[in-house]
Amino acid sequence: MKVEAYVLIFVGAFFAVVCGIYWFLSYETSGTLMLLGTCFLGFVPGGYYYWWSRRMKPRPEDDPQAKREDGEGVVGAFPGSSVWPFVLGVSAASVGLSLVFGFWTAIVGFVVAASAVMGVIRESRRGGLI
Amino acid sequence: MTIAVERTLPIPAEEHGPTGLLKWITSTDHKVIGKSYTITAFVFFCLAGLMAMLMRTQLASPDNNIVSLHLYNELFTMHGSLMLYLFAGPFAFGGLANYIVPLQIGAPDMAFPRLNALSYWLYAFGGLIMISGFLTTGGAADFGWVSYAPLSSATNTPGAGPDMWIVALVLTGFSAIFTGVNICATVFYLRAPGLTMFRLPIFTWNMLVTGILILIAFPVLTAALVMLWCDRHIGSHIFSVAGGGVPVLWQNLFWFFGHPEVYILALPYFGMVTDILAVFSRKPVFGYRGMVFATMSIAALSTSVWAHHMFTTGTVLLPFFSLMSYLIAVPTGIKFFNWIGTLWRGSIVFETPMLFAVGFLIVFLFGGVTGIILASPPLDFATHDTYFVVAHFHEVLFGSAVFGGFAGLYYWYPKMTGRMLRNDLGKASFWFMFVGFWLTFVPQYWLGLAGMPRRIAEYSPLSGWTLLNRISTSGAYLLFIAVFLMLVNFLLSFLKPVPAGDNPWDAHTLEWATSSPPPHHNFYWIPPVRSERPLWDHNHPEHTTIHSHMPANSVRAATSTVHSGPGVHPDHGSRSDFRGEDGDE
Structure with a gap:
């Protein structure tokens, strides 16, 4: 370190x-x-x-002299497939476009973002360690 | 290991996850995301290249009318924006680094896989928004990729297109910041046992430094874009003289991002080329630590020279920025010395990646030398905003992002797909590109010295610039053929695949120790790491005692770590722990 x-x-x-x-x-x-x-x-x-x-x-x-087995065990948490980054990306783009086309796309964006945040939190309670 | 544990149950293997389009949309696997980035960036590269072809065709003759003046402004703005923001950077740190860095350090994935996926989607939507500017009534942004104030004000460039450009850059900026965080965390926390920082492959080192540079530069751009939007829409007058603002502040903010950005676009390719030169010379990297310190020095200095783009504004400290710009030549010179040292007396094999890497050396060297010319204020005053500058930065950025990037793509394509690209087509593509490059950009130096300004759509037949412009345009068509041949090569590799094998180049680093393409979470087995070339040590034990710099007892100490266990390949367990030619520094 x-x-x-x-x-x-x-x-x-x-x-x-x-x-x-x-x-x-x-x-x-x-x-x-x-x-x-x-x-x-x-x-x-x-x-x-x-x-x-x-x-x-x-x-x-x-x-420098570490053995491979020194690194055995849990390395970290690596979630599997998740649709929520995509949904969050859609929401960010939607909020961003509100700066161009008006506030209404921001409303859509924030609603979608809220669903994505909830989705990620629920998803984080499943799945596993590597 | 201090990564936060979020989940408690095993996840299914990727093979049991979504397939088809859903896999591309939902995957958090760094390999899928890396491929998505690579493909998307390549699409933007092709689009920006087509814009360049249109511009060069327009300039082939004086007083040409192929595109309108307004469309020409949009074309050079979007060409620069797509190439710099959506191709050169994301192709390196989003595409190849995303795919390769975890493999090079023996990690199962990036440190934050979902953040990684979010980075990609911010980038993809940002890119779509930027290019969608062409669909608006006023057209796309047309104030140049640097968006200088007050040209970028709502009065001078009204319409939705410029606003979409601003929003797109904010989104892609956040994407880059998240990727920078991810790369730094991955390199800091997910290295294989024994893979100390000074055993990292140079590509990974350069990506780490690039990640830090991203964290320095991109937040400044994002802040500046927010100010620009405020100026355009809520009358904040930060960059307008009329309201008491300072237009040149935009240039300070932009170039504090913009010059490190040049190295964010170049350093990853330096890393790729360094690894490729070593592999195809059958030698370790010459002056490994010198390379690392040179990379760090270049990155640090690049953040102290932002105002050398502003010499002609008359508002900057010329001696300071000129001296700091000259200083960059020192670590860059060290890099060139070490690249030549790596090639020196090597068993050089001119496969396609090596050709592109050598092409990079030549092209970038000329770009660097003309950069030294531009670092001199008197010479910069004479050439500022002429085609001399256009030729210079195309040599630097085309040299690194295209020659270096294509070297990396040809080199790692077998790992990413399990298929080889055709060598003969690759070499043909290289020679078209190499010849086309010089034909395109060397005349632009002369045009610049002859006084041709950049960003003009028409010129007089009496100017004397016609012949040089025609040569430049013909070179651009050769570049088009080169890229077309590359696309044919990709297509052939899918129609008639030639299996690559795990390590077709007899390469040195850990990414070649796994299958092509790698399995989910990358490795079933990792060779022991005792130098910066662990796979070479493992595959070539005959070399280990010849050039070792270490005393004999340390070799014995190293070989005493032979072990078996669940992570050890059954066929290779007894061959582990060899010391490389450079030994352990």
Whole structure:
């Protein structure tokens, strides 16, 4: 997990330096703010990963000498087929089109989105682990 | 493993799930979604290519009237939008990466399969909405793919088409963000035991960096699009001078997305080419860590150079952005050095993927060199908004997304379908494309230096640009033939399939350790991972002691991990745990 943390911290550190240089050379706000946001985008998850990496045992994927059986057991939850992403996509497109053609497509979109959310929640109570 | 456990009962195998059209609509399997992305992106590529043919035909003669001026504006806007937003990016991170990354790291699927499916549907509906702009009374968006303010205001470009373009980009933007999250989480959490970060295939590394870059860039675009919509519809005046706004702010926001976007479109193809060069040179990647750090450096620098597209606005810090742009040449140069190092004294096999990969090297190099020219403010002032810039970015993006992308497609097509593409047709397609490419775009450099502006539909017969434009158009027709041959190749592979086998290229990485196409959840067996080339180590034990950089006792330590168990192939269990030529870094 340490390397993953370092990759993200590298993002934060690089943009911290660039942000500082850019601000003192240009005093331009929009670019500085975007660089600052990018800096946080690196430091926040990177810091979280680093915090965890110091408190957890190396995972099998972090161990160069790990055996295959070290990775046995539940890997994660992988749902099977589901129609709800498609339905949610339809609803998002419908809501989006309301910005072009008027509010009525948003009503359709929100109703469809609500059904999709309920569908996903019900679906999540079935099915299994890999 | 810390993935949230949502379900408690086993799910049925894919074979028992929906079939036919319902399977394509409901599947959350990364392979089906990856194929959906690939096919959809290729359709958008063909549509955008047809638009390019129309434009080149229009420009073949001075004062031509094949398309109206208004339609020409729509064509170049939608050509750019389809190619950049709907083909080059999604083809890489939605299509090939979706299919290949989980396989390369030994994972059963992407980390969030339903989010993955949602990403695809947002992309597909977004694309449909964008292209549907042509069906509206005012036509599709016609303000260029960069949508500069104030040209993109409701006064200058009214109608539903531009609004549909904005909505489509928001949807595809969210699709890209979700895919970026998914790729990062998959690489961070679902790697096979022993597959440390510095054993990842370069393609997977590049996709991880691309995923981070997506998370940096796309939210800025989405925010800018929301502002643009507000300007167009609720009178917010963020980008209009009349209301106290700042038009050039749009350029700052757009290019803060737009320049990383160039590398979001290029880095995946760098990764594909790196893997392909190594496989068809029968060597490990030269300077593996250098490649990784170069990728990260390119990505980081690409987010610090957004205003080099804005040199002529007079509002940006020229020395800073020029220097940062020049700096990108350093990691890119390292990459080229390492690509040549990978080829150097290799047993090179010129199969079709390798031809396209070498084509990428040549084309992208020229695109990069002209990029250095454009990074110089005085030279940029002279060539800004001319065909020189058009030629430059087509060399960069056609070089990466088309030459690199087709290299990846030819390389992984056997894995995705279980069928081989015809080598002779593939090579013919390459040569048409290679020759056609140079004929199309080199004259555009000269046209740019001769002063021909971009985005013009007509030019005077007295301008002296006719011959070069005709050469460029004839090259575009060769490109059309190249793509047509590729489509014929796909068709033949379905009408008269040639079985591919599991590992037709004698490749190195884990995706080739499973069947073609892979089973549901990908693997019945995974070779032990002791280097960045686990499958090569397994298949070529004779090479393992020749070039090992490790002391002998570490090889013994590695071989002591031979084991058996439910995950071990019965025929290969005793051959496991070999060290690659580069050893364990």
